[in-house]
Amino acid sequence: MIGADSLLRAREPSALAGARRLTVFYDERPIPASDADTVTSALLGVGVVATGRSLKYRRPRGPYCLQGDCGTCLVRIDGVPNHRACTTPVRDGMRVERQNRVLAGGPDPTALVDRLFASNIDHHHFMVRPKLVNRMMQDVARNLAGLGTLPDLPAAAVRPMEHRPQVLVVGAGRSGLAATARLRAAGLEVECLDRFDARWSTPTAQAVRWETPVFGIYPAEGVIAAIGGTADDRTLHTFRPSHVLIATGARDVMVPVPNNDLPGVFAARGLLGLLTRTDTALNCPTIVVGAPAVAQPLAARLGASFVAVDDVQAILGGSRVEAIATSSGKREAGCVALAARPAPVSELARQAGAEVVWMDAGFAVARDELGRCGQGPWTLWACGEACGVTADVAADDGLRVADNILAAVRSRPDRGPR
């Protein structure tokens, strides 16, 4: 509900008048926003946490990871379904709508599903017999499934663009940026891409194609594809480099505690990132939950309190977080931040053919002592947190691998870009 307890506020109240000059519409109601806002931060600022309903149990859902990975912040924006609210910058006049509601206004009758089926719904064996009931169940299921409805309009055309750099660096975090700088200083032609805009990364003088996520690596075709640009001017980039450096970093993952899906439960690092990027502060009691070594430092940085994951009995609330039940009693909270160890991001490396190994926090890219993890139309390299290296030494790792790439290029000077 708009106006209900807001989760975020601007860090500098005095800056409010100057910065809050955009208006976005959420289900047709105007919401103030600043140009630093993403759709999610603007919504949290006015107390909107739940933006959809879950597929099976019809529970209220809102953003979690706050960095474009989990896909539960999806909203319809300007007539196009399933936009990630947490990574979409606001634009003046933007129309944001919630999805997956049965009725436009008022309470959602399907919310009853969660209570009626207090044990699990086994969708394979649910209402299989008799046939007539099964058929009705299928019709209902079909109508409850699906997120969003068809786009209002056909999509605009986009431009394709081909590039043949010597080195393609995927990811402009600490390790990717360090490597890019080193390789460029040595005179190599380097493309560096990142899925986010510059606010998500360390400040840098390096030229980076921001907001240009690589979505596919196709070694059999010798091509890497990325999609970039602003909402109404998109470019589909293809790259045919001689060397590819995977520097995709690490991400927050789910921590299983009871009711970990309630709106207002976020990934702790994602939340910290959101506050930094959008220049906002938490406006409600917040509890960080996790293993002490990981969660306590994050709690300190968020200005939040800490509860060890083993002490949590359940997160409590209705349509959003209200408290958590611990072994020593109930504690009020407007927001719960779950802190797991960051998991290496390895999807693109795996698409490229690299092996991964389980390293407890997640699957890390396996590489040889030089940093190589595959050979095909290009030499594949990896560095930084994607390989399970910790954040504090990621930049050094990037430099080390960059030096090895340089040595490889110099030992084979005849081999230019393909």
Place this chain on the structure above:
Amino acid sequence: MTQRMFICRCEDVTVAEVDHAIGIGLESVEEIKRYTGLGTGPCQGKECTVALVHLLLDRGRITASAVQPFTARPPAEPVTLAELASLAELTGPAELAAPAELASPAGEAPPSGATP
């Protein structure tokens, strides 16, 4: 609100449901993905895979040295059909390199011992 502990929020898969799948004899990440639907929603496993592996390790179903995530299928990031269509002329007909060509490209030795 019924108390539920989720592994996969996209497809509403709880810890109890994964335990049920384990109970009927499924044990690998790929099998449990298919049976429970875990990892088949908008996140495509980014949020849930690690939590699933922890659970399977905890239940003694897999070993840390052998476990693998499910296949990473493109696209790893959202891209639309119209955007992809823009490549139709650029790319021409499909011609994949034969698998053998990939494994050992002429003149380039494959990396040695590519595991740390």
Place this chain on the structure above:
Amino acid sequence: MSPRPTLGSRGVALPAACDVAIVGGGVMGLATAYHLSQVSRLRVVVLERSYLVSGASGRNGGGVRMQWGDEGNVRIMMESIEICRGLTQELGINLWFRQGGYLFVARTEAGEARLIRNAELHRAIGAPTRLMSAEEARELVPDLEVSGIRLAAFNAEDGVVFPWPFVWGYAGQAIRRGVVVRTHTAAIAAEPDGSGMRLRLSTGEHLRAQIVVNATGAWSHDLNRSLGIALPNRPHRHEILSTEPLKPFLNPLVVDLQSGLYFSQSTRGEVVAGITVPGGHDDGTVVDQRSSLRFLAHLGANLVALMPRLGALKVLRQWAGPYDVSPDGEAIVGPTPGIPALLQVCGFTGHGFMMAPAVGRILANYIAHQQRHPMLERWDPARFAGGATLRREDMIIG
């Protein structure tokens, strides 16, 4: 609680000998096992190299149709669809069989002629296919771009299923009736053993069987080759994708005859779409399951041209699976020339899933009771011995 395997597992004990050993735990092998358990008391073992649904049966589009160009195929599919109607209850698992129909659209004169010819055939044998104009097609699929469409054909009995539970359902019921389903176990060699055969398994075990069924789909070429059997079916990579799920907007599965594009909406709301990319690499002997960017581009261009409003949909994932292609487009089912104890059930190209309910029954009745369904003559593995074969079916998509 210790695991109670109801879907097959690597832990289940194998007997030293059985009556029928089915190699391959895809839909064909398991449908055959299920029907054998119903029509006979034969001891049946199914061996699956990986997990269930790891092969083509876990990678297909789930399309089920009776709109074929050849009478035999139409009749088989009328049988299959009849079985599918009650199969959710019979197998005790939700198959999400939804009869939203198949809508074929033709843009060329030749395509138009094909649809007209088929509709006549279908009418004659009682399949309710209806020809319709482009405008009528747009009533069924409101956002279809119909300007280039000359004629369309629609059959409301056709539909889509969710493939995975189909496979598990057959496995679950077969196991309940005493069939042994062993996963993560490959047959790696076979040799004659009296009147039957003896299989060597990847686990080091052996299994003797009176009859061995090669139900390894696109891998059947491998298994046959290792036995010195030369049959002409070959694996062929076919790519497919699914999009983010949307609320229901599309009832039929739509096929563009000219480009071979097909797309449907699953019960989960995803658009599932496939197309064969012209000139794709295939060396024809190994199963290749890699995805390509060209497929995404080719499919995107064709789908957006046919239904522009889908342009803003995001692709959720793409994958590939093997078609098992025979030279005449017909399946290969029956005793292997020279090795009567080895039965083949392969060569189903892009339509083995929909035919499995009927084929499993036909093959089980053949094994248990020597019943010869009329199609068995056409599907006879020996037919290739005489050289060139006739290609009758011209409605193979993709």
